[in-house]
Amino acid sequence: MCPMSTYHHxxxxxxxLRAGQALLEKAGPDTLSLRELARRAGVSHNAPYRHFSDRExxxxxxxxxxxxxxxxxxxxxxxxxxxxxYVRFALEHPQLFRLMFGGRLRFSRHPALSEAAAQxxxxxxxxxxxxxxxxxxxxxxxxxxALVHGLAHLLxxxxxxxxxxxxxxxxxEVIGAxxxxxxxx
Amino acid sequence: MCPMSTYHHxxxxxxxLRAGQALLEKAGPDTLSLRELARRAGVSHNAPYRHFSDRExxxxxxxxxxxxxxxxxxxxxxxxxxxxxYVRFALEHPQLFRLMFGGRLRFSRHPALSEAAAQxxxxxxxxxxxxxxxxxxxxxxxxxxALVHGLAHLLxxxxxxxxxxxxxxxxxEVIGAxxxxxxxx
DNA sequence: GGCCTTATGTTGACGATGGACACATTATCG
DNA sequence: CGATAATGTGTCCATCGTCAACATAAGGCC
Numbered sequence: 303m304c305p306m307s308t309y310h311h312x313x314x315x316x317x318x319l320r321a322g323q324a325l326l327e328k329a330g331p332d333t334l335s336l337r338e339l340a341r342r343a344g345v346s347h348n349a350p351y352r353h354f355s356d357r358e359x360x361x362x363x364x365x366x367x368x369x370x371x372x373x374x375x376x377x378x379x380x381x382x383x384x385x386x387x388y389v390r391f392a393l394e395h396p397q398l399f400r401l402m403f404g405g406r407l408r409f410s411r412h413p414a415l416s417e418a419a420a421q422x423x424x425x426x427x428x429x430x431x432x433x434x435x436x437x438x439x440x441x442x443x444x445x446x447x448a449l450v451h452g453l454a455h456l457l458x459x460x461x462x463x464x465x466x467x468x469x470x471x472x473x474x475e476v477i478g479a480x481x482x483x484x485x486x487x
Numbered sequence: 488m489c490p491m492s493t494y495h496h497x498x499x500x501x502x503x504l505r506a507g508q509a510l511l512e513k514a515g516p517d518t519l520s521l522r523e524l525a526r527r528a529g530v531s532h533n534a535p536y537r538h539f540s541d542r543e544x545x546x547x548x549x550x551x552x553x554x555x556x557x558x559x560x561x562x563x564x565x566x567x568x569x570x571x572x573y574v575r576f577a578l579e580h581p582q583l584f585r586l587m588f589g590g591r592l593r594f595s596r597h598p599a600l601s602e603a604a605a606q607x608x609x610x611x612x613x614x615x616x617x618x619x620x621x622x623x624x625x626x627x628x629x630x631x632x633a634l635v636h637g638l639a640h641l642l643x644x645x646x647x648x649x650x651x652x653x654x655x656x657x658x659x660e661v662i663g664a665x666x667x668x669x670x671x672x
Numbered sequence: 673g674g675c676c677t678t679a680t681g682t683t684g685a686c687g688a689t690g691g692a693c694a695c696a697t698t699a700t701c702g
Numbered sequence: 703c704g705a706t707a708a709t710g711t712g713t714c715c716a717t718c719g720t721c722a723a724c725a726t727a728a729g730g731c732c
Contacts, residue, residue, distance in 0.1 A: 419646065449633050451641060453637070456632065456636060537709050541690090542689095
């Protein structure tokens with residue numbers, strides 16, 4: 303006889319992550335609820351706990367995937383374009399960016415997340431160290447990251463909104479307004 | 488007869504804000520609960536609603552006060568010191584900073600908050616416009632803000648932690664590594 | 673094929689929270 | 703002194719995260 307073919311979903315973990323990704327951008331990281339996710343996956347409200355020990359674990363998995371995608375988005379770029387791509391990523395996935403960088407997750411509890419988060423910066427560091435003209439590549443890399451990271455946050459939160467009609471173009475100009483201390487002084 | 492002298496607290500709103508300020512730094516903006524606040528103020532769990540329409544309204548008031556205090560902290564500084572003071576403020580009040588800039592509040596719903604938030608940037612803009620050597624002061628001001636803002640976020644979230652023992656000193660170096668495009672080119 | 677172990681879902685419960693509503697108490701001001 | 707508004711209280715509800723006990727399915731071993 304036809305077994306209760308839906309008792310075991312069979313593909314729940316990826317389904318939850320996909321649904322989470324979708325719901326995240328609609329609801330934001332704070333109002334994203336495990337139960338709503340379970341509902342959307344057509345499964346009982348406790349099923350997700352078989353795959354994620356915690357609500358935070360689910361969010362951490364979503365964030366880790368976000369860092370992976372961010373890494374991909376940056377990988378095809380170089381120079382100032384990388385900075386622009388960073389800001390664009392944030393503008394295109396605002397809630398995901400907030401999840402990744404909004405201070406909600408305790409990275410120390412999620413090693414996989416920490417590793418995923420560290421990767422993009424390592425690439426950035428390598429790129430700056432390859433430029434012999436820059437005086438202190440490590441500091442410059444940190445400054446570059448901070449610049450685009452802050453820009454992303456400020457644009458997302460609307461703090462620069464008054465003067466900005468095209469955020470992407472604005473970001474390009476702001477990034478262009480910055481120099482890094484060179485060896486020559 | 489001795490009246491139930493505590494029926495009307497008499498000073499509830501400021502008390503709630505003070506308690507909120509204290510609890511915020513302990514619990515973070517997400518786990519701060521209205522009920523816990525009411526408990527600490529020795530009042531029923533519904534009393535706060537007479538003074539704040541919403542949980543978000545209470546948070547907005549706390550954030551607005553944060554912006555005011557940030558403005559004060561920056562007012563006594565100038566030049567690169569302002570940037571350093573910005574980062575220091577974030578490091579000293581991490582949860583408050585996250586509340587102010589973590590994307591949890593919908594500024595459009597809280598005009599007083601929006602106004603308070605805009606003030607520090609106006610001061611920064613004015614300072615940059617007063618420097619005739621800088622090519623595009625508005626872009627430079629945005630870049631300066633983005634730089635210290637991103638730096639604050641990254642330091643708070645531990646993304647730069649591997650290389651940083653003294654965050655404040657590190658911030659000073661990073662800020663020092665940046666130049667702004669000048670009129671001369 | 674039949675059985676046992678383990679992975680996966682389900683049901684039901686608990687405590688906490690934000691919030692709505694009706695009601696009680698106190699201040700204020702005519 | 704008495705009406706009216708401001709401020710607190712009590713009760714109630716929906717939602718949520720999480721725990722514990724139970725049900726079902728899948729896969730390996732005989």
